[in-house]
Amino acid sequence: MPKKLLQGNEAIAQAAEAAGLQFFAGYPITPASEIIHEMVNKKHIKTMQMEDEIASINAVIGASLAGLKAMTATSGPGFSLMQESIGLAHMMEVPLVIVNVQRVGPSTGMPTLPAQGDVIQCIHGSHGDYFPIVFYPNSVFELFRYTIAAFNAAEESMSPVILLSDGYISHLYETIVPHYDCTITPRSRPALGMGNRHFTGLSHKGSVLKTSDVNNYRQLIASFREKQQMTAHRHNYFEYLECSRETDTLLISYGALSRAAYYFKNDFALYRPIRMFPAVEEIRKIAPRYKRIRMMEMNTGQYVYEIERMLHREVEFIPILGGRIDPKEIKQTLYEQ
Amino acid sequence: MVHKIVPVPEELRSKKIILAGEAGQGIKLMAHALANILAKLGKEISLNLVYDAAVRGGNIHAEIVYSDDPIDVPFFEEADIGLQLSKTPDPSIRAKLMLIESSACGAECKKCEIKCPASDRVPFEKLAIEQFNSPIFVNMIALGRLLSKIGINLEKVDFASEFPPQFFNENIKAIRYGYTYKD
Numbered sequence A: 001m002p003k004k005l006l007q008g009n010e011a012i013a014q015a016a017e018a019a020g021l022q023f024f025a026g027y028p029i030t031p032a033s034e035i036i037h038e039m040v041n042k043k044h045i046k047t048m049q050m051e052d053e054i055a056s057i058n059a060v061i062g063a064s065l066a067g068l069k070a071m072t073a074t075s076g077p078g079f080s081l082m083q084e085s086i087g088l089a090h091m092m093e094v095p096l097v098i099v100n101v102q103r104v105g106p107s108t109g110m111p112t113l114p115a116q117g118d119v120i121q122c123i124h125g126s127h128g129d130y131f132p133i134v135f136y137p138n139s140v141f142e143l144f145r146y147t148i149a150a151f152n153a154a155e156e157s158m159s160p161v162i163l164l165s166d167g168y169i170s171h172l173y174e175t176i177v178p179h180y181d182c183t184i185t186p187r188s189r190p191a192l193g194m195g196n197r198h199f200t201g202l203s204h205k206g207s208v209l210k211t212s213d214v215n216n217y218r219q220l221i222a223s224f225r226e227k228q229q230m231t232a233h234r235h236n237y238f239e240y241l242e243c244s245r246e247t248d249t250l251l252i253s254y255g256a257l258s259r260a261a262y263y264f265k266n267d268f269a270l271y272r273p274i275r276m277f278p279a280v281e282e283i284r285k286i287a288p289r290y291k292r293i294r295m296m297e298m299n300t301g302q303y304v305y306e307i308e309r310m311l312h313r314e315v316e317f318i319p320i321l322g323g324r325i326d327p328k329e330i331k332q333t334l335y336e337q
Numbered sequence B: 001m002v003h004k005i006v007p008v009p010e011e012l013r014s015k016k017i018i019l020a021g022e023a024g025q026g027i028k029l030m031a032h033a034l035a036n037i038l039a040k041l042g043k044e045i046s047l048n049l050v051y052d053a054a055v056r057g058g059n060i061h062a063e064i065v066y067s068d069d070p071i072d073v074p075f076f077e078e079a080d081i082g083l084q085l086s087k088t089p090d091p092s093i094r095a096k097l098m099l100i101e102s103s104a105c106g107a108e109c110k111k112c113e114i115k116c117p118a119s120d121r122v123p124f125e126k127l128a129i130e131q132f133n134s135p136i137f138v139n140m141i142a143l144g145r146l147l148s149k150i151g152i153n154l155e156k157v158d159f160a161s162e163f164p165p166q167f168f169n170e171n172i173k174a175i176r177y178g179y180t181y182k183d
Helices: A006-017 A033-038 A054-065 A076-091 A140-157 A169-171 A214-234 A255-265 A283-287 A304-311 A327-337 B029-042 B124-132 B135-149 B167-179
Strands: A004-007 A023-026 A046-049 A070-074 A096-103 A110-114 A133-135 A161-165 A173-176 A236-240 A248-252 A269-273 A275-277 A292-297 A318-319 B002-004 B015-022 B044-051 B057-066 B078-084 B095-101 B118-121
Touching: A004 A006, A004 B029, A006 A070, A006 A096, A006 A140, A006 A169, A006 A173, A023 A033, A023 A054, A033 A046, A033 B044, A046 A070, A046 A283, A054 A070, A054 A096, A054 A236, A070 A076, A076 A096, A076 A161, A096 A140, A096 A169, A096 B078, A110 A169, A110 A248, A133 A214, A140 A161, A140 A169, A140 A173, A140 A214, A140 B095, A161 A169, A161 A255, A161 B029, A169 A236, A169 A255, A169 B044, A173 A255, A173 B029, A214 A236, A236 A275, A248 A327, A255 A269, A255 A292, A255 A327, A269 A283, A283 A304, A292 A304, A318 A327, B015 B029, B015 B135, B029 B044, B029 B057, B124 B167, B135 B167
Parallel strands: A023 A046, A023 A070, A070 A096, A096 A161, A133 A161, A236 B002, A248 A269, A248 A292, A292 A318, B015 B078, B078 B095, B095 B118
Antiparallel strands: A004 A173, A096 A110, A133 A275, A173 B044, A236 A269, B015 B057, B044 B057
């Protein structure tokens, strides 16, 4: 297969097609718009531009219940609007993929500049307890690869899976060979007409409402968590680079910022979660080898809490704000502190 | 199943290019054409376009890294070669060798804030108007100049797949003109 110069968002669209996407609904938003632009040119994918992101996520839920592999793509402001329906999709066990190409927020923020401010929103944006699987690649090739993984994980867990990106990686062009070495998980939920026709956001058992049955609710939530954990074990993606020199420091980053972290691979060991949630357990084995753990994020500190929670130790946090990834600036911060 | 990614090799032979200009000067087209040309010559490429959210106008710059090896860091502090077409140059654009639209800089160095230790002043706009009757060929003359500076043999480049048929011959002429241009 020949090499192609592909944009990150184009890679997401091509991978979605390869994964068997049949229905896409979305509302254009910088820096995710190229995904819907690509979709409208794909003959085998039914694409609808909706009136907003609330309609988009609900159209995708409907299409999935009707038996189609479905996806939507947005950025922070749209992702905020989708939250209520994401909770609904978890409660109804609807497999679908949501792409969030992050930009600087809050609100409309800085539309063309990258950020990582929606990380915690992925798991706590909707009300109640639910257990999404979240991937965050750091290159155009990885966007291709993990879009396919996201579709597979959605079908395996029967739940929405979130593919995080950012304005940098999604707008970056890189030469890649768009291939995948995994199998495509077939459609898991039977189409309407063949399966259960009653779907509800209320607590339930099968198609029967159980709105005041405490034990049933506990079993339901436990089954959601179990599905997520079992699926996550099959998609245990992370990167760990040991330093060629002796170092007592582990530098953690992810997404676009982790591309800048490679700049320092001769000075620090590097760790990068690709499956953000549930967090990859291997960090518990890697971290004790290092006296000092430092973490960079393009927010004021979101995933660092997850790492600290897992490791039960303090992590030095370095915020890189405002959408600018400048190796010189990062170098100054890293070596001055 | 644990997926552990093999570390990418050192970027030993990577070159960095930065193209800067104003909206409407064709920086995006030029950046895509240059990146595609290098990709078809077998290079690994990263291309990042940086522009504001303005509906019209504003500045744009393109950061290109090309290498024989996979590119792990697409960011850079200073490019090996830069092109500055803007009339109001952005001093944050840094390159070891800078090609500058001479009307922005003048015939002599004004010791401005642009970091260009070995600058090459070219009257791109004047040449486009005099030779091709339109300023829209500025980017193609500049592309030719860049291809010459980075040592690409024009005979090995498949231009037909890079540009739309409209103005194709004029674009190729402008590239060749820039490639062979001498003060």
